[in-house]
Amino acid sequence: MASAGHQNEGDNVHSDIWTLEHTEPTIFREPSGPACRAYELWETDLDIVRDLGLNAYRFSVEWARIEPARGTVDAAALDHYEQVVDGALERGITPLITFCHFAAPHWFAASGSWLGPDAPQLFGDHCDRVMARVGDRIGAGITLNEPNLEQLLQALGHLPPEAEEAKRAMLAAAARNAGTERYYAANVIPADDQFALRDGFLRAHRAGKAAIKARRSDLPVGVSVAIGDDVAVAGGEARRDARREQVYDFWLHEARNDDFIGVQNYERVWHGPDGEVFPDGPRNGMGTVISYASVAGAARYAYEVSGVPVLVSEHGIQTDDDAVRADFIPASLAELAIEVERGTPILGYCHWTLMDNFEWIFGYGAKLGLVEVDRETFRRTPKPSAGVYADTVRRYREPV
Numbered sequence: 001m002a003s004a005g006h007q008n009e010g011d012n013v014h015s016d017i018w019t020l021e022h023t024e025p026t027i028f029r030e031p032s033g034p035a036c037r038a039y040e041l042w043e044t045d046l047d048i049v050r051d052l053g054l055n056a057y058r059f060s061v062e063w064a065r066i067e068p069a070r071g072t073v074d075a076a077a078l079d080h081y082e083q084v085v086d087g088a089l090e091r092g093i094t095p096l097i098t099f100c101h102f103a104a105p106h107w108f109a110a111s112g113s114w115l116g117p118d119a120p121q122l123f124g125d126h127c128d129r130v131m132a133r134v135g136d137r138i139g140a141g142i143t144l145n146e147p148n149l150e151q152l153l154q155a156l157g158h159l160p161p162e163a164e165e166a167k168r169a170m171l172a173a174a175a176r177n178a179g180t181e182r183y184y185a186a187n188v189i190p191a192d193d194q195f196a197l198r199d200g201f202l203r204a205h206r207a208g209k210a211a212i213k214a215r216r217s218d219l220p221v222g223v224s225v226a227i228g229d230d231v232a233v234a235g236g237e238a239r240r241d242a243r244r245e246q247v248y249d250f251w252l253h254e255a256r257n258d259d260f261i262g263v264q265n266y267e268r269v270w271h272g273p274d275g276e277v278f279p280d281g282p283r284n285g286m287g288t289v290i291s292y293a294s295v296a297g298a299a300r301y302a303y304e305v306s307g308v309p310v311l312v313s314e315h316g317i318q319t320d321d322d323a324v325r326a327d328f329i330p331a332s333l334a335e336l337a338i339e340v341e342r343g344t345p346i347l348g349y350c351h352w353t354l355m356d357n358f359e360w361i362f363g364y365g366a367k368l369g370l371v372e373v374d375r376e377t378f379r380r381t382p383k384p385s386a387g388v389y390a391d392t393v394r395r396y397r398e399p400v
Helices: 016-021 042-051 075-090 106-110 119-137 149-156 161-178 191-215 237-247 249-257 294-306 322-342 384-397
Strands: 056-060 094-100 140-145 221-226 229-232 260-265 268-272 275-277 310-315 346-349 371-373 380-382
Touching: 016 106, 016 161, 042 075, 042 380, 075 094, 075 119, 094 119, 094 191, 106 161, 119 140, 119 191, 140 191, 140 260, 149 191, 149 237, 191 221, 191 249, 221 249, 221 310, 229 237, 229 294, 237 249, 237 268, 249 260, 249 294, 260 294, 294 310, 294 322, 322 346, 322 384
Parallel strands: 056 094, 094 140, 140 221, 221 260, 229 268, 260 310, 310 346
Antiparallel strands: 268 275, 371 380
């Protein structure tokens, strides 16, 4: 199971994303506000994970909570995440930590963000203090979440020119408000700056990994990338290969130096000789044709290029129809099981996501969770797909 702090915890007031949500103009549909109140209700959420029979839970430690002002460490925030780690272990769940799931401190964004000369050291310090507290009890570490997201969105054409203009206006306003020359967040990057930020993410990833390994050399560490399953119809091989090189290969090559590569897959894209091909069939909430085999194809390609084991750190489907999700999960896991039989080393699978939450610029409109959350009472109600997921996982664990 996978989740992220800013999307679930609520009131992450010292973060760059919170700042952008409240900037005028903003591209965020609505502010995150209390989110799912997971910072308070974490025990309830871990109980749900346990009751589903799952043995691993990926979550993020929010840097902005731990270091709300530069050089000021909030010991209570570290205490909180230690409680979550220990609470997971008490329930038989292995904690998998993401050290930065997009959101970073506001002060970090205002002082150069990931392009700042001291950004790698600052991120390394964050990783070190988290490891000092809980590093001996976690199962794996993911430094950064989807540092290639901007390249993928651009390649898929999900960002029309007017969206790019709105993004730039928001970031310019945030910079003015902060009294700084520029302002970035990890998932809000102008198209012209994406490769400079990519290099910044690379330096941060390496510094973070070094800090993590310095505390615990045996801990598996990697980075998670957004990766579609790109397939070619007759004559589309060159376009498919160009997409892969543009969006994925930089990080897959870097992963050769890591312990695993995190794969985050939500769609399959078909390439023809003249561009993308759009087959008929049911579509998800992102507008792409539903493909059960997409996660297996993405994992296969990631392993072929990186040569390291794959952790499916996110996979799911955006839909308001839970019956579609209930059908999607077992069919996708069956395809992934076939891929394992073919020889692709899959370390584990983390469904995105536990509960309907704050989906960044789309606010609370996008539904990807196994659990419904009442926006007023924050009561958690498992959907039928949660039971399907639990039953599917149980079947794969039963001895043959």
